[in-house]
Amino acid sequence: MIEISRINKSFDGHHHIIQDLSLTIPDGKIVGFLGPNGAGKSTTINxxxxxxxxxxxxxxxxGIDIDKEPxxxxxxxxxxxxxxxxxxRLKGLEYLNFIADIYQVPEDVRQEKIAYYTKQFSIDHALGNYIQSYSHGMRQKIMVTSVLLHDPDIWILDEPLTGLDPKSSYALKQMMRxxxxKGNTVFFSSHGLEVVEQLCDEVAIINHGELLFYGTIDELQAEYQTDQSLENVFLELTNDA
Structure with a gap:
């Protein structure tokens, strides 16, 4: 579970990027975090x-305070x-082993997971190459693979599907589901509203650092008395004109 309670963030001491934002993300849910560019999504995630x-x-x-017990x-x-x-400047396999070392993943476990996930993402053939030679999509895949090695309870993903080919995107969405x-938490930001609508159990929409809505798509449509798509409701909510 993720509990965000009345957080604020300002980079100049005056203009608040995030203003009294509160949000509770329960276990067993995929929650999409939405907002236009500059809304405060990445700041919140950071x-x-x-x-x-x-x-x-x-x-x-x-239940663990990120500020007190980082x-x-x-x-x-x-x-x-x-x-x-x-x-x-690391090779793909060097990077994955580096992350596995940080989280003290046993040798046999890491080998099995590296083999499985890199095959799922079709990058197993490139593990001996330097990451700087990877395409953007391949770099994204190696990052996602590294996250999965220590099997964390909570996944926090900032635009995780960007640059992925359809096969890898499908595989990651299946893994998220x-x-x-299994009772874990998946929290991800995305500009792909159709994907969010199809995949997420709930959505949180922010603009100018303030929470505009949190709940299911059905609840969003009921609150705004519409049967429009998430894209249309989102555009109306975040329209500053």
Whole structure:
């Protein structure tokens, strides 16, 4: 479970990027995190993962405060950032072993998982190549694979499907569904509203750092008395004109 309680974030001390944002993401759900560019999605995710400090408020992951116990909290979540241009001078297998070492994944377990996930994502043939030689999609796949190695309870994914080919995108969506169905939490941001509508149990929509809606698609349509698609309702909600 992810519990976000009245968090605030400002980079200049005056203009708040995030304003009193509260959100509870239960176990066993896939939750889509939506908002236009600059709405505060990545800032929120970076606070959830301990990359950015929280100015005010609290965030707990399975009851562990990310601000007070960052190392303990980071043991229970896996994070895929929206940028995959890191560790470019490592080979694919070196990077995966590096991540497995950090999380103390046993040798036999890591070998099995690396073989399984890289085959699922069709990058098993490239593990001996440097990541800097990978395409954007391949870099995304190696990042996702690294997250899955230590089997975290909570998945926090920032635009995880960007750059993936249809086969790999389908495989990841299946993994997300299976992970949530086991009672775990999947929280991901996306600009692909059709994917969110098809895959997610619930959606959270923010704009200007404030929560506009959280609930199911049916609840969203009922609240705004419409049978329109998520895309149409989203555009109406976030229209600043």
């Amino acid at each position: 606070m959830m993962t301990g990359i950015l400090p929280i100015d005010k408020g609290t965030i707990t992951l399975n 190392l303990k909290a980071k043991e229970i979540f896996g994070f895929v950032p929206d940028r995959s241009d890191i560790f470019l 299976e992970h949530a169905d």
